[in-house]
Amino acid sequence: MKHSDILTIGELAERTGLTTSAIRFYETKNIVTASRNAGGQRRFMRADLRRLSFALIAQEFGFTIKEIAEQLATLPPGRAPNKADWQRLSLQFRVHLDERIARMERLRSHLNGCIGCGCLSLDKCELYNAGDAASSYGRGPRFVFGDKSFKDDKTSTLEPVNR
Known part of the structure; x- marks a missing residue:
């Protein structure tokens, strides 16, 4: 060296x-x-x-x-x-x-819609995360983390979508 x-x-x-x-x-x-x-x-x-x-x-x-x-x-x-x-x-x-x-x-x-955080403060959250169903994925803003919203899942209305 x-x-x-x-x-x-x-x-x-x-x-x-x-x-x-x-x-x-x-x-x-x-x-x-x-x-x-x-x-x-x-x-x-x-x-x-x-x-x-x-x-x-x-x-x-x-x-x-x-x-x-x-x-x-x-x-x-x-x-x-x-x-x-x-x-x-x-x-x-x-x-x-x-x-x-x-x-x-x-x-x-x-960002301007439901991020799956559980706050349920937006009217649209009732469509994407009714009753904070996204909490079944875990903590935090689940849709930003990559989990699908329940609205996007064509196979189920209340059960979590596989990631």
């Missing part, structure tokens, strides 16, 4: 736009891993720039630190990930991202 492949926490902060305390936080969450020099100072691999950038982007799309750490844990430890490593991770991440996009599209299309 070349000397230019090693960054101080200050250099990493400068390049990512993060504070050094934020980088230490990401380190505690296993997003990046520092080695220590003889003086005990943190040293990071240049590849940690990408890991932190990935984390920042994923957070903007609503992924939790835990979910991000789980994805990054699939990369090989102790070396900079290569293109094949990142492609493998991106394929896994794409599945999660596609699920979130689908959920956001459902939210957008249901």
Whole structure:
């Protein structure tokens, strides 16, 4: 490994736009891993720039630190990930991202109507979620989560639709 492949926490902060305390936080969450020099100072691999950038982007799309750490844990430890490593991770991440996009599209299309939350404050909820039948699916806005409304189910009027 070349000397230019090693960054101080200050250099990493400068390049990512993060504070050094934020980088230490990401380190505690296993997003990046520092080695220590003889003086005990943190040293990071240049590849940690990408890991932190990935984390920042994923957070903007609503992924939790835990979910991000789980994805990054699939990369090989102790070396900079290569293109094949990142492609493998991106394929896994794409599945999660596609699920979130689908959920956001459902939210957008249901936002002004019944979302299956159980509030029953809209007249239309009597059509889509009479008596809060969607609660049989579980907690939260069930129709935004992808459960079908009972109105959309042509086979049953009161029983939940298989997801």
